[in-house]
Amino acid sequence: xxxxxxxxxxxxxxxxxxxxxxxxxxxxxxxxxxxxxxxxxxxxxxxxxxxxxxxxxxxxxxxxxxxxxxxxxxxxxxxxxxxxxxxxxxxxxxxxxxxxxxxxxxxxxxxxxxxxxxxxxxxxxxxxxxxxxxxxxxxxxxxxxxxxxxxxxxxxxxxxxxxxxxxxxxxxxxxxxxxxxxxxxxxxxxxxxxxxxxxxxxxxxxxxxxxxxx
Amino acid sequence: xxxxxxxxxxxxxxxxxxxxxxxxxxxxxxxxxxxxxxxxxxxxxxxxxxxxxxxxxxxxxxxxxxxxxxxxxxxxxxxxxxxxxxxxxxxxxxxxxxxxxxxxxxxxxxxxxxxxxxxxxxxxxxxxxxxxxxxxxxxxxxxxxxxxxxxxxxxxxxxxxxxxxxxxxxxxxxxxxxxxxxxxxxxxxxxxxxxxxxxxxxxxxxxxxxxxxxxxxxxxxxxxxxxxxxxxxxxxxxxxxxxxxxxxxxxxxxxxxxxxxxxxxxxxxxxxxxxxxxxxxxxxxxxxxxxxxxxxxxxxxxxxxxxxxxxxxxxxxxxxxxxxxxxxxxxxxxxxxxxxxxxxxxxxxxxxxxxxxxxxxxxxxxxxxxxxxxxxxxxxxxxxxxxxxxxxxxxxxxxxxxxxxxxxxxxxxxxxxxxxxxxxxxxxxxxxxxxxxxxxxxxxxxxxxxxxxxxxxxxxxxxxxxxxxxxxxxxxxxxxxxxxxxxxxxxxxxxxxxxxxxxxxxxxxxxxxxxxxxxxxxxxxxxxxxxxxxxxxxxxxxxxxxxxxxxxxxxxxxxxxxxxxxxxxxxxxxxxxxxxxxxxxxxxxxxxxxxxxxxxxxxxxxxxxxxxxxxxxxxxxxxxxxxxxxxxxxxxxxxxxxxxxxxxxxxxxxxxxxxxxxxxxxxxxxxxxxxxxxxxxxxxxxxxxxxxxxxxxxxxxxxxxxxxxxxxxxxxxxxxxxxxxxxxxxxxxxxxxxxxxxxxxx
Numbered sequence: 008x009x010x011x012x013x014x015x016x017x018x019x020x021x022x023x024x025x026x027x028x029x030x031x032x033x034x035x036x037x038x039x040x041x042x043x044x045x046x047x048x049x050x051x052x053x054x055x056x057x058x059x060x061x062x063x064x065x066x067x068x069x070x071x072x073x074x075x076x077x078x079x080x081x082x083x084x085x086x087x088x089x090x091x092x093x094x095x096x097x098x099x100x101x102x103x104x105x106x107x108x109x110x111x112x113x114x115x116x117x118x119x120x121x122x123x124x125x126x127x128x129x130x131x132x133x134x135x136x137x138x139x140x141x142x143x144x145x146x147x148x149x150x151x152x153x154x155x156x157x158x159x160x161x162x163x164x165x166x167x168x169x170x171x172x173x174x175x176x177x178x179x180x181x182x183x184x185x186x187x188x189x190x191x192x193x194x195x196x197x198x199x200x201x202x203x204x205x206x207x208x209x210x211x212x213x214x215x216x217x218x219x220x221x
Numbered sequence: 222x223x224x225x226x227x228x229x230x231x232x233x234x235x236x237x238x239x240x241x242x243x244x245x246x247x248x249x250x251x252x253x254x255x256x257x258x259x260x261x262x263x264x265x266x267x268x269x270x271x272x273x274x275x276x277x278x279x280x281x282x283x284x285x286x287x288x289x290x291x292x293x294x295x296x297x298x299x300x301x302x303x304x305x306x307x308x309x310x311x312x313x314x315x316x317x318x319x320x321x322x323x324x325x326x327x328x329x330x331x332x333x334x335x336x337x338x339x340x341x342x343x344x345x346x347x348x349x350x351x352x353x354x355x356x357x358x359x360x361x362x363x364x365x366x367x368x369x370x371x372x373x374x375x376x377x378x379x380x381x382x383x384x385x386x387x388x389x390x391x392x393x394x395x396x397x398x399x400x401x402x403x404x405x406x407x408x409x410x411x412x413x414x415x416x417x418x419x420x421x422x423x424x425x426x427x428x429x430x431x432x433x434x435x436x437x438x439x440x441x442x443x444x445x446x447x448x449x450x451x452x453x454x455x456x457x458x459x460x461x462x463x464x465x466x467x468x469x470x471x472x473x474x475x476x477x478x479x480x481x482x483x484x485x486x487x488x489x490x491x492x493x494x495x496x497x498x499x500x501x502x503x504x505x506x507x508x509x510x511x512x513x514x515x516x517x518x519x520x521x522x523x524x525x526x527x528x529x530x531x532x533x534x535x536x537x538x539x540x541x542x543x544x545x546x547x548x549x550x551x552x553x554x555x556x557x558x559x560x561x562x563x564x565x566x567x568x569x570x571x572x573x574x575x576x577x578x579x580x581x582x583x584x585x586x587x588x589x590x591x592x593x594x595x596x597x598x599x600x601x602x603x604x605x606x607x608x609x610x611x612x613x614x615x616x617x618x619x620x621x622x623x624x625x626x627x628x629x630x631x632x633x634x635x636x637x638x639x640x641x642x643x644x645x646x647x648x649x650x651x652x653x654x655x656x657x658x659x660x661x662x663x664x665x666x667x668x669x670x671x672x673x674x675x676x677x678x679x680x681x682x683x684x685x686x687x688x689x690x691x692x693x694x695x696x697x698x699x700x701x702x703x704x705x706x707x708x709x710x711x712x713x714x715x716x717x718x719x720x721x722x723x724x725x726x727x728x729x730x731x732x733x734x735x736x737x738x739x740x741x742x743x744x745x746x747x748x749x750x751x752x753x754x755x756x757x758x759x760x761x762x763x764x765x766x767x768x769x770x771x772x773x774x775x776x777x778x779x780x781x782x783x784x785x786x787x788x789x790x791x792x793x794x795x796x797x798x799x800x801x802x803x804x805x806x807x808x809x810x811x812x813x814x815x816x817x818x819x820x821x822x823x824x825x826x827x828x829x830x831x832x833x834x835x836x837x838x839x840x841x842x843x844x845x846x847x848x849x850x851x852x853x854x855x856x857x858x859x860x861x862x863x864x865x866x867x868x869x870x871x872x873x874x875x876x877x878x879x880x881x882x883x884x885x886x887x888x889x890x891x892x893x894x895x896x897x898x899x900x901x902x903x904x905x906x907x908x909x910x911x912x913x914x915x916x917x918x919x920x921x922x923x924x925x926x927x928x929x930x931x932x933x934x935x936x937x938x939x940x941x942x943x944x945x946x947x948x949x950x951x952x953x954x955x956x957x958x959x960x961x962x963x964x965x966x967x
Contacts, residue, residue, distance in 0.1 A: 082344050091342075091343060094251060095242075096242070096245065096248075096249035097241065097242015097243070098242070099246070099414070101414070101894075102894050104893060104894070104895070107496075137241065141241075156239075157236035157240055160232070160233060160858050162236075162239055163464075163863070163866055164412070164414070164461070164464040164465075164693030165235070165238075165239030165244050165461060165693070166412070166413040166461075168239050169242045187907070190902070191902040191905070192903055195901040196901075197901075197902070198413065198901055200411055200412050200413050200899060201464055201869075202867070202868065202869025202870055202905070203862060203865065203869075204865075204869055204901075205865045205868075205906075205907055205908045206862060
């Protein structure tokens with residue numbers, strides 16, 4: 008599959024990541040759900056190696072500008088892939104059910120809950136995490152939203168912060184940051200238990216009014 | 222003493238790490254060969270495990286072990302059946318029934334771990350956990366406090382909750398009386414970060430732990446006692462913690478279990494519990510019912526208050542908190558009695574949650590004060606002022622500082638209190654009824670023992686070290702400011718290291734006590750460095766020989782004569798001349814005996830404007846002003862954030878937060894963040910915070926008192942009072958949900 012075919016919204020054509028995933032996983036399921044086969048494997052003590060072989064699937068995607076060729080279990084979420092396999096621990100797990108927003112990343116420019124996204128569905132996609140939002144790092148340039156969060160003290164414990172920032176950037180890009188009220192509505196999927204909301208809204212409005220490219 | 226000027230607001234020192242994803246929380250650390258733990262919880266609340274089938278799980282791919290009460294590796298310090306105790310490890314049994322994780326087939330609460338599954342990946346462990354099958358012999362669980370209030374017992378211990386000043390029933394004969402019952406539901410801390418542990422045995426008797434704890438020293442001590450190894454062989458790291466709000470004030474049994482299993486398996490283990498387990502395995506604010514009886518004369522002078530509270534605890538451990546304490550000292554009232562009871566239910570044990578019992582008690586007391594003001598046709602602030610006390614009536618001693626009158630006044634101005642009509646239900650804007658409410662909060666200002674190390678290097682940089690963790694209030698930033706204020710080292714040359722047991726011992730972060738405790742140690746260590754510099758400069762042969770300490774000033778690495786700025790020496794030159802690469806001071810700090818002569822409290826006043834829709838029952842907080850009287854504000858920016866955080870937490874407590882149990886099964890029905898509603902962006906308006914910012918002359922050299930708790934304490938009462946002012950209806954059961962409002966209004 009050529010690169011340009013993997014782009015787009017990715018969910019409604021025959022070559023979409025979802026379709027490919029379903030095809031692959033159906034084949035796998037048919038095999039794995041045969042009880043006698045599964046139990047024989049276990050009884051023979053082969054289950055470790057065999058399981059490893061059948062559970063691994065190829066995945067191509069771009070994360071923070073870097074093309075990745077991976078081999079993963081189909082049941083791995085994008086969140087756990089980032090955190091447990093790719094060492095991108097800036098993205099946080101808060102609920103694993105898409106209820107808190109701590110795991111928000113951008114997939115093809117859209118904000119998504121990475122805990123609700125099976126990694127296999129991001130085949131061919133471009134993923135951006137907090138680590139890839141700007142040069143960042145200990146001394147690098149910060150994204151205007153990161154600067155604004157520091158200036159407005161838009162966090163306390165800092166745990167929800169990567170998700171808030173990724174969501175905030177998307178909120179402006181979507182055109183949903185015209186008033187503080189609108190920001191509150193469109194940021195309500197990102198919970199901050201420390202309660203830094205008022206400062207987060209100020210930070211987003213600062214960036215929006217500042218007019219910097221986000 | 223620090224100079225008596227207000228501190229500038231500075232950015233959080235760990236801000237860059239937090240906005241770039243560079244701040245590492247326990248689960249972010251990576252140890253090669255780490256395996257993953259998943260807890261299987263009981264599906265009944267009381268009974269015994271009749272059968273437990275782990276064979277399928279055991280045989281699932283990647284599984285390294287399935288641990289149950291039948292094969293749990295030993296925890297040597299747990300030989301005796303032990304009850305456990307908040308804020309510490311392994312104490313003596315308190316009740317007949319005790320709880321030790323995976324130690325018996327007995328089920329004491331819903332969600333109690335019945336197995337811990339270990340596998341080489343998180344996915345495999347999760348799948349295998351789904352294969353563990355249990356059957357139970359079920360007994361009827363008692364989980365509803367409302368049905369068992371009469372079974373309340375007085376907790377053991379010094380205060381036992383009973384207090385009496387004057388006559389217990391004096392309120393009865395007062396010209397104006399009030400009796401009211403208030404209820405607080407189960408609330409759950411629900412920090413955004415999930416609880417867990419990353420444990421690695423680095424040798425047969427040496428342990429590295431990355432923990433979600435509010436105190437690394439406390440975790441170290443708990444593990445030392447559990448595994449009977451020396452604390453120095455246990456390294457605990459928790460520089461960042463994704464919120465605690467109290468749930469990290471103790472070492473929880475599953476943490477100890479994971480450490481034991483890691484030793485057995487011989488691999489590092491990581492446990493991250495799921496969100497529903499946050500409701501059962503790491504404590505909660507206990508369901509509490511309260512009754513307030515109050516009597517006043519026609520002039521609005523309080524004659525008597527009786528405050529009784531009954532709270533739930535576990536069947537296996539007595540948890541208590543200071544629910545009725547505020548009533549003892551808040552107002553000038555000659556007759557005050559309090560009573561506190563606990564009821565042992567088939568529930569997991571509670572733990573202090575932000576503004577612990579005081580937030581529960583303040584909701585009742587400050588609602589009652591509002592109700593009484595209404596009966597007296599007095600403005601609620603005026604009623605409080607008529608019963609204002611400058612000395613602590615509980616202990617008959619002065620407050621170390623109290624500027625509450627100023628707080629009332631400034632908060633009232635900021636919210637526009639003059640627009641409030643004392644007659645409820647009299648302000649309407651379109652479809653909405655408008656109301657204003659206020660409430661007071663207070664919490665002990667502690668001065669605990671703590672230590673800190675400060676190193677001044679010849680290159681002019683300063684390093685501040687303490688084991689204290691920073692759960693979010695901005696401890697690192699506050700400690701930076703304190704060091705800066707003493708030594709005038711530029712802020713960008715100060716580095717703070719914290720959250721690790723290799724650093725000087727510090728208390729657990731809680732009780733709003735850290736700036737006071739650790740800050741004082743930092744202050745003392747910095748002061749000692751300053752004295753050393755002055756001695757070097759003024760000794761025989763020194764560049765400022767013969768000068769007195771009070772003639773000198775230290776700024777930006779230059780020591781100079783105050784009145785003759787040209788006479789000066791660079792600190793770096795001074796240190797080099799004396800062959801000093803570093804001046805290194807460690808100080809332990811605790812308050813002197815003079816502190817006993819004072820009552821030390823922080824105070825807050827919360828003001829809110831609410832809109833209530835009489836057609837839908839919806840309550841919206843549209844304006845909030847919180848005023849803190851907590852001594853000198855060391856770090857204004859992070860302090861203001863703590864206050865707005867209290868408002869967000871308070872809005873949740875007042876309007877949405879309630880963990881609901883289906884008592885037929887003793888199980889939660891809303892144990893997730895979609896159904897347990899913490900405040901979200903859309904619930905929280907812009908907030909004004911006001912700092913009185915006057916140093917307390919007694920408590921510590923900075924004059925700073927804590928503010929983490931007072932940010933929340935009282936807020937829910939202010940909302941309830943505002944709802945009354947808007948509608949004329951009093952809601953005494955939190956949270957104030959639309960159904961309750963509708964029931965009252967129709």
